[in-house]
Amino acid sequence: MEAIVVEELTKKYGELTAVDRVSFKVSEGEVFSLLGPNGAGKTTTVEILECLRTPTSGDAFIKGLSVRDSSIVRRIKKIIGVLPQEFNAVGNLTVYENVELAAAAKQASDLKQVLEDLGLWEVRGRMFSKLSGGLKRRVGIAMALVGSPEIVFLDEPTTGLDPEARRETWLYIRRLKKQGSTVVLTTHYMEEAEKLSDRVAIIVKGRIAAEGEVKSLIARHGGKTKLLFEELDSRAAEMLRERGFEVEQRPSGRVVVRVGSDSEMFEVLTALRSMGYHVYPEIKQAGLEDVFLSVIGSKLSNTGELT
Amino acid sequence: MRTTATLIKLLFKTWIRSKVSLFFGLAFPIMLLLVFGTIFGGASPPNYRLYVRNLDVDSSGSPGVLSEAFIQALNNSVFEVVPLKPEDPTPRSTGFAAVRVLTIPKGFTSNLLNMTIANRVDITADTIRRMVEMAGAQIPEQARANITASMQAFTAFKQTIPAERKTLVLEGSPDDRVLQPIEGIINVIASKFELALLNASSAVEVKTTYSQARQMRTVDYYLPGYTAAFIMTNGLIGVSSLVSDMKRSGVIKLLASTPVSKTSWIVSLVVVQTFAALLLTAVMLAVGWAVFRITALPDFFSLSVILLGTLAFTGFGVLIGGVLREAEAVTAVGNTLSFPMMFLSGAFWPMELMPPFLQEVAKFVPLYYFHVALRETLLVGSLATAILPTAVVAVMALLGISLAVLTTKWRDF
Structure with missing residues (x-):
């Protein structure tokens, strides 16, 4: 069953079309990511789903309830949890008090449980302003999760975090999935979308450019597996070309061989070994980065810009 | 909730x-x-604003001549006179400047005029009595008897003049530290006014009363x-x-x-x-x-x-x-x-x-x-x-x- 159905959703700000006829569905218990560069319309899309923005046209349904119908917005708000983009809780309230604020707003009673689940019970008395970046984000997630929402919206939950804190946040998102929550995630981190999502929609300039399960997207658009050799001379490269492999010699001296399957990979290594090359390549599977490059024609930087 | x-x-x-x-x-x-x-x-800096409520008006509301002249005399002194109509309420302190109200009683002009006539009668009678004493036997007996009779009639006339001292009421706050000096200044002005205009004395007195209002x-x-x-x-x-x-x-x-x-x-x-x-x-x-x-x-x-x-x-x-x-x-x-x-x-x-x-x-x-x-x-x-x-x-x-x-x-x- 669909937790979210988005139909031809459009949002315009004057002449600017931030979201342009976007449609997708999110099933119950699924982690769905909107992946795209800054300004692509990810936040506008989720804020429409969160009943924080009114669409110009089109509609979206949360558990069958239309976000356009102001008379049922309160019902939608009772079943969602939201972590806004660049969220910072109240600096001079403690961890407990900040989550209590969200719990009061949602009339929830599972405050202690959420704090324990997210490992915040021990630091509940600490002022929010004194916490590390990772803990701060964890408090934000706790504020989104209190009240056991059926659908959780996490808008760029790891932006600005160091790698360790980012991985820690991923753990909590995975745990959410295990608990059966439906999660809608926006991100510009390829790795994040790839590792956490069941399905991904790549959104650029307000439009969905590609959408589907991560594996099928990679299979469809990602291309071949890359074997990266640090030291391989021209003779070996030429020999592999003659055998029909796609070989690229990079200015750095690296040689990249693209293979379509594990058997091709084995064939490359056997051929090299038979010529006396005992080399061990770095194997790079195709990923969302390749999908993005293939679909959009640009790369996405770590700061969320198209390059 | x-x-x-x-x-x-x-x-x-x-x-x-x-x-x-x-x-x-x-x-x-x-x-x-x-x-x-x-x-x-601390206390407010002194000021000399004086509200004057003149009750000495005729039936048409016009002020009496002498009360108007007295207000003019006050205005020519240190005071900044602010006139009040009889029906005006007493101004309330804005919380800082002292409010003092001098009330001129009804009948101020007529009473002062009567006091003047009475004074003139006294002066005239005294002058004649002294003159008779100084002249002594030079005044014929019959003339002396006529003068004595006239003096008795003159004195009887004075008794008929309705003259009494009028009281000016100065109302101010007990916190007003310059209220007493102001009372003194009004007394001096009143005395000079009496002497200069009326050649009379003790026709006016000033009485100070204290209002409930605090001066902050x-x-x-x-x-x-x-x-x-x-x-x-x-x-x-x-x-x-x-x-x-x-x-x-x-x-x-x-x-x-x-x-x-x-x-x-x-x-x-x-x-x-x-x-x-x-x-x-x-x-x-x-x-x-x-x-x-x-x-x-x-x-x-x-x-x-x-x-x-x-x-x-x-x-x-x-x-x-x-x-x-x-x-x-x-x-x-x-x-x-x-x-x-x-x-x-x-x-x-x-x-x-x-x-x-x-x-x-x-x-x-x-x-x-x-x-x-x-x-x-x-x-x-x-x-x-x-x-x-x-x-x-x-x-x-x-x-x-x-x-x-x-x-x-x-x-x-």
């Missing part, structure tokens, strides 16, 4: 834990009261002024910054994504600010009593004025914090509105010290009505004179809260 109560509790915690809020919401006003109260807070010291003026001014800054600067911070950090967005209504949010802000305003008032009154012996206890009406002022300025604070996007712009607008209002409204110093045109300007400043209403209800205890400024503050409260509700966005930020 439970949601709003928790919001109130948590917002109050953010207020009480914020060093800036505590400084500007409590410490700074107390510092100002202590510093300015100690330096400038400057520190009495400061207390409600500072209290109102900092309730205003708590709203315009404190609330606007809080709303702006919470908007920027996403807290308002998070709240808006929950079932909590924006009404609960605004009510919570108002309740916390009302508590802060009451706390400020209580602390100011306690310090005022402990250091300057200011005795005032808030009653229902002064508490209502505090509530209305808090509603008004909290509403305007929510409006500023909600409408402006940049934190710097919020701070700039809050300060730009607050500081000129503090200085132009007369909240920081008595209005009487301001030039007349600035006193008129003050009446266009919202804070003016708040501090006047608070002073009238808190210290003067005059409801009649508090009604107009309180009504203006009530309108401001309605406007402020309406604008806050209209401009606070819970969707489409």
Whole structure:
């Protein structure tokens, strides 16, 4: 069953079309990511789903309830949890008090449980302003999760975090999935979308450019597996070309061989070994980065810009 | 209800834990009261304004000749005479300048004229008696008898003249330290007036009476002024910054994504600010009593004025914090509105010290009505004179809260 159905959703700000006829569905218990560069319309899309923005046209349904119908917005708000983009809780309230604020707003009673689940019970008395970046984000997630929402919206939950804190946040998102929550995630981190999502929609300039399960997207658009050799001379490269492999010699001296399957990979290594090359390549599977490059024609930087 | 109560509790915690809020919401006003109260807070500087109520008028309302001349004589002296009509109420102290009213009694002119005639009779009779004594036997017997008879008739005529001393009543505050010297000056002027115009003496006396109204010291003026001014800054600067911070950090967005209504949010802000305003008032009154012996206890009406002022300025604070996007712009607008209002409204110093045109300007400043209403209800205890400024503050409260509700966005930020 669909937790979210988005139909031809459009949002315009004057002449600017931030979201342009976007449609997708999110099933119950699924982690769905909107992946795209800054300004692509990810936040506008989720804020429409969160009943924080009114669409110009089109509609979206949360558990069958239309976000356009102001008379049922309160019902939608009772079943969602939201972590806004660049969220910072109240600096001079403690961890407990900040989550209590969200719990009061949602009339929830599972405050202690959420704090324990997210490992915040021990630091509940600490002022929010004194916490590390990772803990701060964890408090934000706790504020989104209190009240056991059926659908959780996490808008760029790891932006600005160091790698360790980012991985820690991923753990909590995975745990959410295990608990059966439906999660809608926006991100510009390829790795994040790839590792956490069941399905991904790549959104650029307000439009969905590609959408589907991560594996099928990679299979469809990602291309071949890359074997990266640090030291391989021209003779070996030429020999592999003659055998029909796609070989690229990079200015750095690296040689990249693209293979379509594990058997091709084995064939490359056997051929090299038979010529006396005992080399061990770095194997790079195709990923969302390749999908993005293939679909959009640009790369996405770590700061969320198209390059 | 439970949601709003928790919001109130948590917002109050953010207020009480914020060093800036505590400084500007409590410490700074107390510092100002202590510093300015100690330096400038004593008795008011003397002035010589004298209200004159002339009851000596005829049936058409025209003043008697002599009472008009007497008022002219007062006006030519040190006094700044402000005439009052007989039906005018006694002016009330604005809280700082002393109010003194000299009442000229009914029949002042006719009585002084009669006193003059009586005096002339006495002088004439005395002159004739001395002349007869000095002339002695030179006056024939028959003539002497005629003179004696005439003198008896003359004396009998004097008995028929209705003449009595008239009393000028000088009413002032027992706190007015120049009331006694002023009584002395009026006595001197009255004596000269009698002699110069009437050649009579002891026709007029001055009697001083004390009104119930207190004449305030400057520190009495400061207390409600500072209290109102900092309730205003708590709203315009404190609330606007809080709303702006919470908007920027996403807290308002998070709240808006929950079932909590924006009404609960605004009510919570108002309740916390009302508590802060009451706390400020209580602390100011306690310090005022402990250091300057200011005795005032808030009653229902002064508490209502505090509530209305808090509603008004909290509403305007929510409006500023909600409408402006940049934190710097919020701070700039809050300060730009607050500081000129503090200085132009007369909240920081008595209005009487301001030039007349600035006193008129003050009446266009919202804070003016708040501090006047608070002073009238808190210290003067005059409801009649508090009604107009309180009504203006009530309108401001309605406007402020309406604008806050209209401009606070819970969707489409």
